[in-house]
Amino acid sequence: MTRRLLLAVAACGLAATAGCAHPDERGDAAAAVARQLAEAATAGDGATACALLAPDTRAELESSAGTPCAAAIGAEDLPAPAAVTAVDVYGESARVVTATDTVFLGTFPGGWRVVAAGCTGRGDGRPYDCALQGG
Amino acid sequence: MRRFLRQNSLGLVFGVLFLLALVGQAFAGHADYNDQLRSDGLAEVSLGRYLTSASFAVDVAENWQSEYLQFFLFVTLTVWLVQRGSPESKPLDAVGREPDADQHVGEHARADSPAWARARGWRLGVYSNSLGLVMGLIFLLSWLVQSVAGAAAYNEEQLRRLQDPVPWGAYLLEADFWNRTLQNWQSELLAVASMAILSIYLRQRGSPESKPVGSAHDTTGVEG
Structure with a gap:
């Protein structure tokens, strides 16, 4: 019995590397949300862009700007949409790298939402520096 | 049946204790995992999702x-x-x-x-x-x-x-x-x-x- 359970956990552990459920689909969904944010922000569609943000990210943006999200997000000057070069999905988090941006996402009841965008690497294992992120 | 249980009590008791501890770990781990998600501003997950995490x-x-x-x-x-x-x-x-x-x-x-x-x-x-x-x-x-x-x-x-x-x-x-x-x-x-x-x-x-x-x-x- 113990060996059977071990194998079950082993299989899940191996599957969990990519999220334990259709990693390609989850990655594609995360990339789609990242692209929608870039498109909406570039087009000046603040309402659509803000609907794609994680609650804490949206709250932080409104708090720091002192204006509603839809009005504030345009000033963040997020990079324009570009081809996706890499997608990483681990559990409830994802990272989408495009030719112009790195976007971090988390899962929510409505699907993937953007936790941070407009991010640039700082090297040495330090967190990305992001134009838009939660508190 | 009673004889079987008595003659295999060591393996059976430890097997049951193992399962109880694993179930306990699952619930405690789930609560801890959700605590971390909450503190990071992310949505909580179901027990089933945690068990496949x-x-x-x-x-x-x-x-x-x-x-x-x-x-x-x-x-x-x-x-x-x-x-x-x-x-x-x-x-x-x-x-x-x-x-x-x-x-x-x-x-x-x-x-x-x-x-x-x-x-x-x-x-x-x-x-x-x-x-x-x-x-x-x-x-x-x-x-x-x-x-x-x-x-x-x-x-x-x-x-x-x-x-x-x-x-x-x-x-x-x-x-x-x-x-x-x-x-x-x-x-x-x-x-x-x-x-x-x-x-x-x-x-x-x-x-x-x-x-x-x-x-x-x-x-x-x-x-x-």
């Missing part, structure tokens, strides 16, 4: 690998290593793999000996080491699962902290992997050493893991 898998596997490593080492090293006065040790003059006659193998097999104990060649070789081999194999598989699930769980945390994920090979060099591994190894090795040493001087009446209460401290290889 890398976080749960690595927490289970890191403990399993160390337990099976402990038994693998204990089973194999006690062939050659002895401890004067310990019931966990064989007699001091019996170091090694012991003669075929003492092991009831080959031409010395008894009527009720397992078939592979009567066999020659690779079958006897495999069966003669089957306990250690299986313990060692489960250890390696559990450690592999720990490394794979651990890399996924580590990378999930990396992404939450807006940091780059690392490939599996690089994770094997990360402090997280070795911290998880060694914190379990040290406790298992301490437990074995404690059992080998304390059982020289201390007794548990009626337990086969102890010497008889009245046995001398330097009596070795006798179980009560």
Whole structure:
């Protein structure tokens, strides 16, 4: 019995590397949300862009700007949409790298939402520096 | 039925306790995982989703690998290593793999000996080491699962902290992997050493893991 359970956990552990459920689909969904944010922000569609943000990210943006999200997000000057070069999905988090941006996402009841965008690497294992992120 | 339960009570009780502890770990781990998600501003997940997560898998596997490593080492090293006065040790003059006659193998097999104990060649070789081999194999598989699930769980945390994920090979060099591994190894090795040493001087009446209460401290290889 113990060996059977071990194998079950082993299989899940191996599957969990990519999220334990259709990693390609989850990655594609995360990339789609990242692209929608870039498109909406570039087009000046603040309402659509803000609907794609994680609650804490949206709250932080409104708090720091002192204006509603839809009005504030345009000033963040997020990079324009570009081809996706890499997608990483681990559990409830994802990272989408495009030719112009790195976007971090988390899962929510409505699907993937953007936790941070407009991010640039700082090297040495330090967190990305992001134009838009939660508190 | 009652006879069966009584005659297999050791395995059955430990099996049930194992399942209860695993269920408890699942609920506690789920609550802890959701605490972390909440503090990071993310949505909580269901118990089912947590049970298929890398976080749960690595927490289970890191403990399993160390337990099976402990038994693998204990089973194999006690062939050659002895401890004067310990019931966990064989007699001091019996170091090694012991003669075929003492092991009831080959031409010395008894009527009720397992078939592979009567066999020659690779079958006897495999069966003669089957306990250690299986313990060692489960250890390696559990450690592999720990490394794979651990890399996924580590990378999930990396992404939450807006940091780059690392490939599996690089994770094997990360402090997280070795911290998880060694914190379990040290406790298992301490437990074995404690059992080998304390059982020289201390007794548990009626337990086969102890010497008889009245046995001398330097009596070795006798179980009560």
